[in-house]
Amino acid sequence: MSATIYKKLNDTPLRLTGGDRVWLHADGRAPILDTCGGVVVSSLGHRHPRIRAAMAREAENVAWAHAGSFTCDAAEELAELLIGEAGPGLSHVQFLSGGSEAMELAVKVAYQYHCERGEPSRKRFISRRQSYHGSTLGTLALSHNPARRGVFEPLLAKTSFVSACNAYRGQKAGENDAAYVARLARELDDRITSLGSDTVAAFVAEPVVGSTNGAVPAVPGYFKAIREVCNRHGVLLILDDVMSGMGRTGHLYSHFEDGVVPDIVAIGKGLAAGYQPISGYLVAPHIHEALRAGSGILQNGQTHVNHPFACAVALEVQKTIRDDGLIAAVRRQGARLRAGLEAIARNHPFIGDVRGRGLFLGIEFVADKKTRVPLAEGAAIAALLKRTGFDNGLLLYPGSGTADGREGCHILFGPPFIASDDEIDVLLARFGKVLDTVLADMRRVAAVSQTVAEPVA
Secondary structure, eight states: OSSSSSSTOOOOOEEEEEEEEEEEEESSOOEEEEEEEHHOOOOTTOHHHHHHHHHHHHSSOOOOOOOTTHHHHHHHHHHHHHHHHHOTTTTTEESSSSHHHHHHHHHHHHHHHHHHHTTTOOEEEEEESOOOOOSSSHHHTTOHHHHHHHGGGSSSSSEEOOOOOOHHHSTTTTTTHHHHHHHHHHHHHHHHHHOOGGGGEEEHHHHHHHTTTTEEOOOOOHHHHHHHHHHTOOEEEEEOOOTTTTTTSSSSSGGGGGGGOOOOOEEOOGGTTTTSSOOEEEEEEHHHHHHHHHHSOOOOOOOOTTTTTHHHHHHHHHHHHHHTHHHHHHHHHHHHHHHHHHHHTOOOTTTTEEEEETTTTEEESSSSSOOBOOOOOHHHHHHHHHHHHHHEEEOOOEEETTTTSOOOOEEEEEETTTTHHHHHHHHHHHHHHHHHHHHHHHHHHHHHHHHSSOOOO
């Protein structure tokens, strides 16, 4: 028996033996094509020669340095690169170890900002339903994901939740995008007013919602309207770009497509493409200035802040993405993958929606395309999809609770940016076989779902 603790305590994961580009190698199996970058992390795939060389080079330097006493060239250059690409409105960045840490710091910095300006009463946060922002108690409190909140619910700080921006599930029949946006903006405005404008610190959102319901982007104009509401009430806008950022949606920062500038944005996952644990958060000039001119001290300390080795690896990853034109490749291959998924969806009775941006795409399964009734037993279907994926040489990233936190299921696609045309085509062909295999089970579950959905006479 292994002494390692796994997520599923009664199940042992496949033993990984190696990887190359978009392929993974596990004991006793043919090569497995990574359709999702693990959990949307491996944007450069595996054994990338430039990153391996950078890691070997950096290993000759310092192993670790305390950020309270030292800085290093790698952290400074990485910060300059990220801030330079962020455009006007974001001015400083700090590096941490993981996305949950970055979001935790975003929350802490937001509250400290208000305290430094003499508004300590601003301690409430508003988030959206069907969201996920991290696994710490603080970030889990911001997340509207019933399965992940689970047993920890009694420990979580109270957060106020408003509707998600999900056109497939939330937009009413006959309601155009402008009307839908206005309704959601009004809901946020009303919620801030009801809580008291002087008690709300920030509104938190994922620009493209990831694991909770499968690559759901906001409709055009949504974030501009939300930005206006936040400005009117003195509420900060925090964007969680941990999964959707660093080129994944076809922009280095996914909010670029929405035409807004947040007060704070968290990044992670693809920052170092999985070659090192690293994340970060960027802040607007007024946030940094309030802290600098106030106490002058960031009220937080963590061991691996601005870690020299991690920063050096992330820097090389970001230079590689830039030098190799990989954000353009994301747009190109994203269009290829989306077209293929849409073709599959047209011939599959239980795919209700194909959505996302760039190489950050999702499909939602339903019991009926017309009624959009979600599949019951979503968790069981998701598990079957993952197992069947392995049987067909695919690593898939399915999820359940897609429709409302409990019902429905989806698959999230986020292959490495370096995926070739042939590899995208192999992904699509094998995924089609996976769906053919599980079709009978979906028919059974759909029949149950429709029966449950029928009104009682």
